[in-house]
Amino acid sequence: MSDDEIILSELPDDELVQQMHDDLYDGLKEEVQEGTNILLERGWVPYDVLTQALVEGMRIVGEDFRDGILFVPEVLLSANAMKTGMNILRPLLAETGAPKQGKMVIGTVKGDIHDIGKNLVGMMMEGAGFDVIDLGINNPVEKYLAAIEEHQPDIIGMSALLTTTMPYMKVVIDTLKEKGIRDDFIVLVGGAPLNEEFGKAVGADAYCRDAAVAVETAKELVKRKHNMAASA
Numbered sequence: 001m002s003d004d005e006i007i008l009s010e011l012p013d014d015e016l017v018q019q020m021h022d023d024l025y026d027g028l029k030e031e032v033q034e035g036t037n038i039l040l041e042r043g044w045v046p047y048d049v050l051t052q053a054l055v056e057g058m059r060i061v062g063e064d065f066r067d068g069i070l071f072v073p074e075v076l077l078s079a080n081a082m083k084t085g086m087n088i089l090r091p092l093l094a095e096t097g098a099p100k101q102g103k104m105v106i107g108t109v110k111g112d113i114h115d116i117g118k119n120l121v122g123m124m125m126e127g128a129g130f131d132v133i134d135l136g137i138n139n140p141v142e143k144y145l146a147a148i149e150e151h152q153p154d155i156i157g158m159s160a161l162l163t164t165t166m167p168y169m170k171v172v173i174d175t176l177k178e179k180g181i182r183d184d185f186i187v188l189v190g191g192a193p194l195n196e197e198f199g200k201a202v203g204a205d206a207y208c209r210d211a212a213v214a215v216e217t218a219k220e221l222v223k224r225k226h227n228m229a230a231s232a
C-alpha cells in the first residue's frame, strides 16, 4: 500500500501512533492534526497523545537531525507539524479545573529560537493551574525584567536548547541578583543540553528535565515558599 492510501482512522491505535511518528518526521501537518483528533476521539487522554504520539515523534526527528540525516528545513516542517498537534491539545490540557497555583513568566533565552519544549512546559503549567505569561523566543534580560515588573510572577522559567545560549541564563540570574530581587522568585531552567549541575552552577532553584517534572517541581517550590512566608 502506498503512503497516500493509508486511512488514518482505520488504523489500530499502535499503528496510528507509529504512522503519526512517520507523519511528524515527514512534516505532514494535516496528517498529524488528523491523527491527534482521532486519538482524542478514541478516548485517549491529551497527555498521552502529547507524550506518546508527538513528543516521541519529535525525539526520533532529533536523533536523525543529530546524525545528519535530517536538516534544518525538514526539522522546521516537523516542528510546525508538532505545533499543529500541540495547538489542539493546549485547551484540553489547560481546562483541568485545577486550583490556581501561581504565576509563571517563561521564555527562551537570547540567541535561541527553539520553542517547542518551552511551549509544552507552558501548556502543562497552565493545565496544573498556573497563569503563564509566555515571552516567546530570543529574550534578552531586559525582556525578563520588564515582564517581572509587569506581571509580578512567582516563577521565572528559562529555556535553552543550544550549548551556546544556555550560559545566558546566568546573565539573567546575575542581573536579578544585582538588583537584589533574585530571591523573590523561583527560577526554573530547562532544555535538552542542560543538567542538574548546570542549573546549580547558574544559580537556578531547579533544573527540570521535562514538562511533567517542571509542574511537580513548581508546585513543590511554590508550596515551600508559601510555608516560609507564613512562618516568617
Ligand code: B12
Pocket (backbone or CB within 6 Å): 055, 058, 059, 061, 062, 063, 065, 066, 067, 072, 073, 075, 076, 079, 106, 111, 112, 113, 114, 115, 116, 117, 118, 120, 121, 156, 157, 158, 159, 160, 161, 162, 163, 164, 188, 189, 190, 191, 192, 193, 207, 208, 209, 210, 211, 212, 214
Ligand atoms: C526542532 C529543532 C529545531 C527547530 C526548532 C523549531 C522550534 N520552533 O522550536 C529548528 C529547525 C528551527 C532548529 C534550529 C537550530 N537548531 Co535545533 N533542534 C531541534 C530538535 C530536533 C528538537 C528540539 C525539540 O523541540 N525537542 C522536543 C521538546 C519537547 O523537547 P525539549 O525542547 O528538550 O523540551 C523539554 C525539556 O528540555 C524541558 N524544557 C525545555 N525548556 C524548558 C524550560 C523550562 C523553564 C523548564 C522547567 C523545562 C524545559 O521540558 C520540555 C518538555 O518536556 C533538537 C534535538 C534535541 N535532541 O533536542 C535540535 C537541536 C537542539 N538543535 C541544534 C542546532 C545545532 C540547531 C541550529 C544551530 C542548526 C543550524 N545549523 O542552524 C539552529 C539554531 C537556531 C537558533 N538560533 O536557535 C542542536 C544543538 C546542539 C548544541 N549542542 O547546541 C540540537 C541538539 C540537534 C543536534 N543534535 O545537533 N532546531
